[in-house]
Each structure stands twice: as structure tokens, then as C-alpha cells.
Amino acid sequence: xxxxxxxxxxxxxxxxxxxxxxxxxxxxxxxxxxxxxxxxxxxxxxxxxxxxxxxxxxxxxxxxxxxxxxxxxxxxxxxxxxxxxxxxxxxxxxxxxxxxxxxxxxxxxxxxxxxxxxxxxxxxxxxxxxxxxxxxxxxxxxxxxxxxxxxxxxxxxxxxxxxxxxxxxxxxxxxxxxxxxxxxxxxxxxxxxxxxxxxxxxxxxxxxxxxxxxxxxxxxxxxxxxxxxxxxxxxxxxxxxxxxxxxxxxxxxxxxxxxxxxxxxxxxxxxxxxxxxxxxxxxxxxxxxxxxxxxxxxxxxxxxxxxxxxxxxxxxxxxxxxxxxxxxxxxxxxxxxxxxxxxxxxxxxxxxxxxxxxxxxxxxxxxxxxxxxxxxxxxxxxxxxxxxxxxxxxxxxxxxxxxxxxxxxxxxxxxxxxxxxxxxxxxxxxxxxxxxxxxxxxxxxxxxxxxxxxxxxxxxxxxxxxxxxxxxxxxxxxxxxxxxxxxxxxxxxxxxxxxxxxxxxxxxxxxxxxxxxxxxxxxxxxxxxxxxxxxxxxxxxxxxxxxxxxxxxxxxxxxxxxxxxxxxxxxxxxxxxxxxxxxxxxxxxxxxxxxxxxxxxxxxxxxxxxxxxxxxxxxxxxxxxxxxxxxxxxxxxxxx
Numbered sequence: 001x002x003x004x005x006x007x008x009x010x011x012x013x014x015x016x017x018x019x020x021x022x023x024x025x026x027x028x029x030x031x032x033x034x035x036x037x038x039x040x041x042x043x044x045x046x047x048x049x050x051x052x053x054x055x056x057x058x059x060x061x062x063x064x065x066x067x068x069x070x071x072x073x074x075x076x077x078x079x080x081x082x083x084x085x086x087x088x089x090x091x092x093x094x095x096x097x098x099x100x101x102x103x104x105x106x107x108x109x110x111x112x113x114x115x116x117x118x119x120x121x122x123x124x125x126x127x128x129x130x131x132x133x134x135x136x137x138x139x140x141x142x143x144x145x146x147x148x149x150x151x152x153x154x155x156x157x158x159x160x161x162x163x164x165x166x167x168x169x170x171x172x173x174x175x176x177x178x179x180x181x182x183x184x185x186x187x188x189x190x191x192x193x194x195x196x197x198x199x200x201x202x203x204x205x206x207x208x209x210x211x212x213x214x215x216x217x218x219x220x221x222x223x224x225x226x227x228x229x230x231x232x233x234x235x236x237x238x239x240x241x242x243x244x245x246x247x248x249x250x251x252x253x254x255x256x257x258x259x260x261x262x263x264x265x266x267x268x269x270x271x272x273x274x275x276x277x278x279x280x281x282x283x284x285x286x287x288x289x290x291x292x293x294x295x296x297x298x299x300x301x302x303x304x305x306x307x308x309x310x311x312x313x314x315x316x317x318x319x320x321x322x323x324x325x326x327x328x329x330x331x332x333x334x335x336x337x338x339x340x341x342x343x344x345x346x347x348x349x350x351x352x353x354x355x356x357x358x359x360x361x362x363x364x365x366x367x368x369x370x371x372x373x374x375x376x377x378x379x380x381x382x383x384x385x386x387x388x389x390x391x392x393x394x395x396x397x398x399x400x401x402x403x404x405x406x407x408x409x410x411x412x413x414x415x416x417x418x419x420x421x422x423x424x425x426x427x428x429x430x431x432x433x434x435x436x437x438x439x440x441x442x443x444x445x446x447x448x449x450x451x452x453x454x455x456x457x458x459x460x461x462x463x464x465x466x467x468x469x470x471x472x473x474x475x476x477x478x479x480x481x482x483x484x485x486x487x488x489x490x491x492x493x494x495x496x497x498x499x500x501x502x503x504x505x506x507x508x509x510x511x512x513x514x515x516x517x518x519x520x521x522x523x524x525x526x527x528x529x530x531x532x533x534x535x536x537x538x539x540x541x542x543x544x545x546x547x548x549x550x551x552x553x554x555x556x557x558x559x560x561x562x563x564x565x566x567x568x569x570x571x572x573x574x575x576x577x578x579x580x581x582x583x584x585x586x587x588x589x590x591x592x593x594x595x596x597x598x599x600x601x602x603x604x605x606x607x608x609x610x611x612x613x614x615x616x617x618x619x620x621x622x623x624x625x626x627x628x629x630x631x632x633x634x635x636x637x638x639x640x
Contacts, residue, residue: 001025002047002170002198004224007056011042015054020224022217026169029192029199031209031231034219036438036466040202043219044068044172047200060170067168069176073155075148080138083147083158084129087165091122120167132161134527135187136180137351153179164191173201177208178463181351182489183523204467206231207491300420300449300472302480308341308454309376312483313362318371320357328369331357335371335509337502339455342560344477344484346494348512348519349504350526355487358509359385359459362485382453384461389440394433398423398443401432405447421446422469437464445473454482462490481567491516499560569632576629580622587618 002024009017016039024030032040045051046058048066067087076083086092094117101109117123133143136157142150147158156179163171173192177185185208192199192212200217203209209216209231216227216234227234320332331354339345339362347355360366361373363383393401398421402414418428421442432443441464448456456477462470470490477484477497488494494516501519503512512519590611593599599608 001061003057003059005057005059007058007224008054009039009042009046009051010054011039011051015222016042017219017224018222019056022224022226024198024200024217024226026198027196028215029195029213030201030215030217030226031213031234032200032202032217032219033231033234033467035468036436038219040219041174043224044174044200044202047170047172064169065166066170066172067163067166068172069156069163069174070159073147073159077146077148079144080133080147080150080158081126081129081143084133084161084165085125087162088120088125088167090120090167091117091125094120094122129161129165132164132191135184135191136161137184157184160188169197171195171197171199171201173199173203175202175204175464177203177205177489180489182348182491182519183350185489185491186520186523187527204462204465204470205490205492206467206470207495300417300446301476302449302482303452305452305454305482306380307378308482309378310340312339312341312376312379312455314338314372314374314376315361315368316372316374318361318373319369320354320361320366321369322366323369330369331507332361332504332509333370333507335361337362337509339483339485341454341483342481342563344497344499345486345502346498346500347485347487347502347504347509350523353504354507354509355504356385356459358504359383359457359485359487363457379455380451380453381455381457382448382451383457383459384444384448385459386463389437389444392432392440392443395431397429397431398446399428401443401447402450405450417450418446438466438469441465442469449476456480456482456484456486458484459487460489461486462488462493481563566636569636573629573632573636576625576632580625580629583618583622583625587615587622590615590618 004020004022007017007020008015032043034040042051046053047060048068078086094113098110098113098117101113121128130140130143138154138157138161147155150158160173160176163173176188180188185205189208189211192201199213201209201213211230213230214228216229216231218225218227218234218238227237229237315335315337318332318335318337319330320335321328321330323329335358347358349355357366361368363381364373364375365383367373396404398418399411399414402409402418403411406414415428418424423443423446432440435443441461445461461473465473470493474493474496477493484497486494486498501512501515502509503519503522514522594611594615599611602608
């Protein structure tokens, strides 16, 4: 097992973790979590020997083989399959020794080496490597291609395959789902569940963590704490702990103060007692949920878009692809798609099926080879894709990017806005060329949101984003009133934001008759055989599928109806809060003035009467507004 005793480690003279003591049992699968810069990657470096402890002990079995994913891949001429096989160091060592023994005609050594090759599964190694590559999205033809021919994202997959090929006792994975599509994520999830060694994994995909790990090791405020259960269980446990700290309520003080005031005022009123009890329950729920994410540095929402056309965008018999010297390379054909305000579509499909091509068609970055693309009048598209990070000016700061985008807005307002994306203080004025991938993604999202788009096209927006930023993005998308088309391997984001699933496969884009669980089954069937043998299975499950489809469609309709009812109530609540705050401030000033005895000694009785009259008007207005605020929130609670 892995044992930490009073462990302290640091980077660049900054202590990251101090006095950490815990034990990790063999075969445990652990998710390593914590804020950016807390020391997660440094802990991995400590385990691999790339970093040394400042003090304390880290005991690791000397016989353990450790596998981890390399950060860089040189442009090697080796074939992808051979590169993957190199991950099993002992296999390669035995193969080399066997070649030497055969050259020396050493029969005894040849026999011993063949015996060892059988013990380590060497005869099935190529099949095992091919299975790994297939699972991560490589075709048979790809396996013979040189590593140098693959792009950066595919080289990351090759490094992952090489790490998985190693017959390790300890596997260290840092964001393994980045650069993977949903197909590969499902496969990797199943592979890791069956992995027999000890797994330590950094991931910002909560569904992936929930499915794979049985413990969470959380780094916070210089300490390390081990929690039992998956990520959702950890979140609940941490929420209960944070609920003991008063600082957790800073972001919700205004609403909590309202709730407490109403509870105190109406608890004894027979006509309002039920509402008061309801508010007490709402307060308890709000405190429990708020605690889990109280320390998030991200607080943003989409700015209200300008009036949106209906429909926003129409593709009619559209053909997507590219012009080449040999003619047209058609990827998608016969696309019929109408996007409307409030519609939320998630694109599903295997890697290379054409999801990004469809998004580029919608964005106007790719002109249809045939058919029509029609924009509604007043359409404003917000398009996010990973390649757009390259458009950021590396020598300019987030604040300079914002000023270039909107030179008329005051600097303080731009700083306040950037603060919601955790660009505060020096970060707001630092050149973004030095930023991490996650920081660049946050900046690109901030720039996109400022433009007030009424149609969002998001192609893998969560790559490099941590759990807190993903949660903030999910919440913001749920409040967004425009149309959304989303490509993502983050199932939590898909489940919580998408109403419609569109399957991109076999050159077509059509509604998918199922949910994400059905899609996982569809992918598994596709992997099992080249010819889709799903007809009988689909027929056997038709009734169950139809029920799920109907339920999903009804849920989507109910959600749209609920949103339509909630929006005016939310706006009225905000208006009432502003009114109440203004009136309370004015009344407080009047109360202070009327508390001065000199006011009553004045000969100007009309001024005194006017002040007293205004004081009574304000008290009445505040009472009425607060009662209406309670009614509005009661209606909101009933809507869910």
C-alpha cells in the first residue's frame, strides 16, 4: 500500500501540502481533486520520483511498476502499434533478449525466455495493443501509420494507450478524457473499472469519476483528506462539513436574510404559516447545496441576448464536406435541421462521423456543398471550438481583449465581469500567452458570452475546464434563453442541458431514439461488429425505448413550459429585491433623521409631517413588496 506520514511537499519554494498522513490500499481507485495549483500534479510527480518531499515520508512498495501518461510525444517514425507496445517495458526487454539468444543459438536461454513470454502474456500482446487502440478510436489503418503523422490530440491518445499497455501496479492518469470523444470515454471507463492495480486519477468529468473511483483524495488549504465513495458522495460529505463554516454563506447573504426575515414575521400568522414552513425547508436545502460549491471562484451568467428570430437558423438538404483536387469529399448529406430559440440539441456520434463538420456548417465557417443555409434576421452566433483558442492574442491580457471587444465600457465593469471567470488582480492584466489551456478556455468563453449571442454553438467547451468551472457553465446554460447546439464528452453537462439528442452517423444527422444510456449501448454494438446487428435487439427493447423517448420528450416540453413560467417570476423577484433595498436605505436615512429631537423642535411643521408621511409610505411599501417577494418565491418553488 501507499503510506503518507507527515508528508510535506512544495513547488518553487511554495508549500503545497503539509503534514499529510493517510494510507491508500492496493487495488483502490481514487479520484484526486482540488483547486487549480493546489498540488495534484505535484503529488503525481512525487509518486514517480520527479519531485522530492520537503519532509515526512512517502512509502511506496519498491516492486511496484508505475505507469503514467507522458506529456509530450516526439515526432517518431515508429508505427502507432509499435509505439503502444513499447509501454510494456518487460515485454520489449524479453523480445530483445530472445533475438540475441536466437542469434547465439542458446537453446536453454531461448526456452526460458519463451516461458517468460508466455507468463507475461507476450503472445497476445499485439492483440491487446490493437484492442487498446481500437477502444481509443484508432482504425486498423491508423495502427501502421507513423506517430509523426498524428495531430496533437491523437498523440495524447497514443500516450494514453502506451500507459494502459504497461502491466502496472499503480496507474496515474491526469485528465485522461481530454481529447477523447464520448465513444472513447465509455470504453476507457469500462477498461478502468476492470483494471486490477491501484489507480490515482485527476479528472474534471464528474460522471466519469462517479463510474470509476471508490474514493476521493481532496487537497485543500495545504491538507490532504481521503473520502469514501465516488465524487457525488464526496460532494455531499464536503457540503455537510462546509455547512459548519459561516463563511460559506457570503454569496447568498441577501436571499438568506430575506428568508429569515419572512420566517420570523410570518411564523405565527395562520394565513402565512404554511409559506413560512416552506421557506424554512427551502433555506435548509439552499444551505446544503450551496455548501458544496461555496468556494468556487466562478460566478457568471449569460447576458440577456437581443431579440431572437424564430427560426434562428435552417439547414435544408445541406451537404457538408470539403472541396479537394480530386473533387468533393462529402461527410454529411441531406441535412434537415431547424434551430429555434430555447432549443437545446446535443450532437452524438463516433469520432470522425461529422459532428464538428455540422457545427462548422451551422457557424457559417463551412459553406454547404449543396442545399441551403438560411439565417434568421438578427441571428447572433456564439461559436466556441478548441481551435479558436489560437485566435487569442498571446501578448494581450484578458482586460485588453475585453477592451478591444467593447471599448465603450468602463474598465471597472470589464474587471468585474472578468472576475466572474476568476481573472482577478494581476491575472486580468497578465499576457494570456502564459495561460494554461483551462485559463485560455475560460477567457474564450468570457469573450463569447459578452457578445450576447442568441445561438450558442459549443464544440467540446469543457476541455481543460475544472469541476467548478464546469458546474458554473452548466448552471449558466440552464438559465440561458437562446438556442444551444452542444458537442461534449461530459455526460453531466449533456444530461443537464440538452433536450434533444441528434445522432451523426453514416453521413446523416437524425434524431436519436433514446437517451445517453441507449447511446452507450449503441456504441457497444457498433464496436462489436462492423455490420450493425442491432435490429433484433432494438425490436426486443422497442417498447421500453419508446417509453423512455416519450418520457424524455415530455420532460423537455415540461422544462420549456416551466422556464417560460419562471422567467417573469425571476425578473419580478430581482425587481422587488432592488426596490426593497432602495426603500430600506431611504427609510434608514429617514429613521436616523427623525430620531434627532431637534427635528421636532423646528418651526417647520410641514417638513416634519412630510418626513413622517414618507416614513409611513416606505414602511407600507416595504411590507407589501416583501409579501409579494414571498409569494413569488413560493410560486417559483412550486414550479421546481
